Amino acid sequence: MVKLNQYFLTFLIVAVIILAINYGVALSMHIIIARISDVGSYRVGYVALLVGIPTLIIVFGEAFIYTLIFRSIILGRGLGNARLVLKHVSMALIPILILICPYFVTGVGGVVAEDMFYEATVAIVTVWSAVLALFIFFVYPVYIPYTSFAVAVCLDSKGLTCTYRSMHRFKQLMLNVIATAIVTFIILSLIARILKTVAPELDAPLLPIPQTSPYQPWKSMWVQLLGATQLRYLNLVLDPLNYILFAYIFKWLSRRKLKQLISP
């Protein structure tokens, strides 16, 4: 009964976090694109922030959720101290933060001193975005679950460097994480397809997209971008499934290795 309550509490917290993340991402994009699409307030720095801020929210949110879900489903332990989770997650995400950092530097610079930061911002937005795009296939599906598992294990430890030591210790789980990511991706794609077919209204964006016309040449371009990348209600259904599936598939695929690596 206690365990059931613990699972329920975990799911509840995860759902709330997902909701917060999704709306946080949607809201931040709306605000930034509102600034960009108004010729009067446009600064090139906002374009860098458009990538940087949602990325930061998502990276932290993902790591937080994976940590909690792994801790609950795989390790069967309590949620622990949220402050401690944040400390460990931040430590684990330092490589990612280094990647995101240029967005904030050029973003803020491109807003307050556009002329000076114009070229730098454009380069960051384009070149670094593309590099990051490659990372997305690794960082989000592999690195974050992998490092979150290490964080989940290390939450009971006092040292912050435990995460990296654990990642080193769990390197034989890497293939399992990749396999889990692929399997989860395929299953979720099929579920998503079914959901979109039976309930197309779930494809509606979380926040309404402003109406534009081709007679607003500048605004319509950015609003189209917002529409193309905006999170949907589908996310609120699929995202919890994503984490749960990932955790259970990973647990099942790695059951032997986990027994060896995680001794009670």
Added chain:
Amino acid sequence: MYWYWVRYVCFLRRYLEGLAILLTIALLLPLYAHISLALEPSTFTGTDLQTQPRTQAPQSSAYKFVTLALPVKLLRNLVGASIKSIVASPCYDDAIVIVPYVLPKRFMRSFMSSLNATVLLPDFGDGVLTEDDVLILEVPIPIGRAVSARCGWAVHAAKSGLRERYLITLGQGMQVATEKGLEALQNPITIAIYFDKNQSRRSLICDIPFDVEALKTLSKALGVQPPEQPRLVHDFNATEIIEAENVLNNWLKNIRSKAIAEANNIARTLTATYERRAGFVYDPLSDRIVAEIESKELEKAAYQQLKDVYPQAYLIDGGGGPTQFYDFTLIIQHGTKVSYSTKNVYLGYNIYSATIYVRANSTTTSTAYLGIDVRIIDTDTKSVVWSNSYSYNLGPQPQDIYIYPSIPFDTARRFNITITFRWSGGVQPYIIHSTLKFIKVWDKMPIQQTVKGRQILSVGIAALRDPWSGALPSSCQRAKASDMLDKSVYGLTTMRQGIIITSPITTISFSASLLNGLFYDPLNKTSPVLYIDICIRNPYSNSVSGTVNIKVDGVTYASQSLTVYPLPSFGYAGFTLLLNANPVKGHGHIITIEHNFPSNVELYIDAVLEYQYAPEVWKETSYYTWFMDSTAWFKLYLPQHAPTATIYESALAIQTRAFSDRQAYQSFGVRYLVTSENISNVDVRGVTLAIKPTSRYPESLPTCNIIYAKGAQYEQYIGLATTLAGLASTGVEIATLVGLTIPEPISKGLTILGLILSLLSVSKESKTVTQSSDGFYVCTWSAGINSYKTIEIEMIVTYKQIVPDTTYSIKLIANDVWALKPITISIPMYSDTQIRNSYDEVYPGFYGRDPVRDMIYS
């Protein structure tokens, strides 16, 4: 490291650009100086001749004046020519007009009651040259530079109908008269004496020219001492005047006999060649002769051949002359009497613009007066529809006078212009040379197609509109300029457009450039009109009072005093002003708004200039040229120009020919220019040009092209990024291909990937053509992440096998916040028969000579 190189390359590029600019300036400066010197108009007033008006001109050292006495018996074809129809020009510059003098046959007494004096006036017989006459020419010779031997027919001579000339080459060493006596010429020089023996033609010169001082110079050079006797005696039949008459006549006789005796010597060092032309092909646009036609038989062939090269060319055959290309005559004044001369010129109808150019050059040490009366007369009713008088004090320097008569533009009424010159004063002769230059629009121009051009100067009141309904504050119901904005822009931006004055600023000035080609009709009071609307916001709890003044070019045109009540009320002051525009040149007006309201009161300014606009194409001469001439296009400018909060300036140009009703390849083009060159920190980010034919759509989508773009491109960064992002997206595509149909929201990672890919796609400069649901063809250009200051896009609607539509609706949008209500443009269409029948139709649209090129010497 990467940034180091980027910065280094940027720095190097800017350094090299700067260096290139400096080098270019360094190279161009001497060239400019050279060109400036070459273009500097010269005046021929050598200081070495104290009796001539030209003695006071500044560039006298560049020329030396020599006096030639040419017996007519050496130039036998001149016999029978009217003295008033002879002019000469040196071959090195045919813009110089030399008026030859003729040695009078005798002096005869004439009592002038106005002076109560007897005057010895020169007698030239019947004014026709005989073998015994002697021509006296004062020729300016450039000092220290070689002169060209090539001698084309002088434009002024051809336009005046002078088809005969003598080319006279004065050989090196030839004895010529100067103020120092006889001198030998250092370099050979060729002059052309133009004349015409048609007695019925109109005289070029009003008075027979005579200058006693020039005669004295010649006399001294020939070794004949000039007499001291006066030519004017204040008595009737006095012995003194009879004696003077005898002495002067003897003097003339001696000069004549000496000059004729010298003829044999002159003939040895002088080459005289007689030439005659049957006609000329004249290009009125460049004001030059493009072909001289030697025989009547060649006229038509030469004209047709040149017509292809010079579509505007006009044949001046034997019937040419002042009636077609009107040069006013030279007027030479004698003594101190008050004289006048009246010119009547038939103008016809559809006068587009007119200029009277007068060059007056007083020769005197005392003041000379010139009065000019101009009247425009309706030829049918004989009524004077416009008149004005001008008076001038002429000094010793040549004076350029421009008068712009206001001729009503009317397709139904025809007009004459009467110009009367009145002059007096001065002890030496002075010269008035004038030109009437007027441009006519095609007489078959459909007047109903005249468009109204509007120049939007400020849309300040738009900032007060309700962002949703577009409603104005209740007391500010007129906002002429803001009303031209499309409703979609209300509340769209945080950036205010137009002029908003906040106290303590009390004065603001801005310019409005009237454009060439506008119709200015002062009689009908229709154009141009300046509308100014001012909406005043009073932030205080009590009412405030103040006065608003409107000045145009520093002159107060209107003022209003008003009391503004506290919010939510607004004060309103509206002005409708007729501008006295110069219709020819189109110049800038400085509009100034002044007020004396207390601090923190805000004035929202709307200003728009409205005028009738004649498309350039209407100056064409026939259906044929209008239809065929690729240069026949007109411009309609709708610029936004407000100095305080301007987002950019823009202009629209319609590029088309008149349509034919044939099913053939025909097109309608529009260009839209947007620039923020004059505004820092503002770029041109997006432009939309939309065209909607009213009834007939073409077979395919219009083309849209970038004509001009200026700014910084950053797309080189995107090239590499797009490649890498493309690799990343390949995975997604493969998954899609195998049937997974990847939904975006599956994971946050794909969301970010989608964001980046989308961001990269919108970061690139792009241009698309689509058709909107309301039937407009929409060309949208986006700068992407690039930083552009100027962009010009072009959209061409092409009909291949469909008869084109004649009416189009056009929408212009730039940066979202500058969107105008649709503009309707109509293009004329003519039948194929009309076009073919007008192949040979000509209609001169240009008269007179370009006053800038005029140089007068006599």
